Amino acid sequence: MTTSHGTLLILNGPNLNLLGTREPQIYGTATLEDVNALCTEAASRLGFSADCQQSNHEGVLIDAIHAARGTCSGIVINAGAFTHTSVALRDALAGVELPAIEVHISNVHTREEFRHHSYLSPVVDAVIVGAGINGYKLAIEHLVHLLA
Secondary structure, eight states, X not given: OOOOOOEEEEEEOTTGGGTTTSOHHHHOSOOHHHHHHHXXXXXXXXTOEEEEEEOXXXXXXXXXXXXXXXXXXXXXXXXXXXGGTOHHHHHHHHHHTOOXXXXXXXXXXXXXXXXXXXXXXXXXXXXXXXXXXXXXXXXXXHHHHHHO
């Protein structure tokens, strides 16, 4: 497709820069660069561009969410550990009023108890867990479906 319907923000939180080497038995061997390539291809196939960003800093993630308002059509977010701790990220997602999908590479519900709660889930349109990095592609496809 050559027509662009807009930009999707693909936002990755803390420690996701270590994908490929961090606990591969849990997160697999794909790197963040692999995730970004998958997201760029999936978005492009559906007529969108992907703005892939990662930060280990909560405020940087919040700033990216704020900047998406008026510049992006929607958000795919893997907030990493901030999922379970950050009311500020939750408020940022709620405040920009963009469709958003929460992604987790691992099945957080089969892991430690503290990972079972998400501050983001109540303010996003869908949650995809345990599908590996393919979850990002599923999230993009569903986000585009919501935007149609």
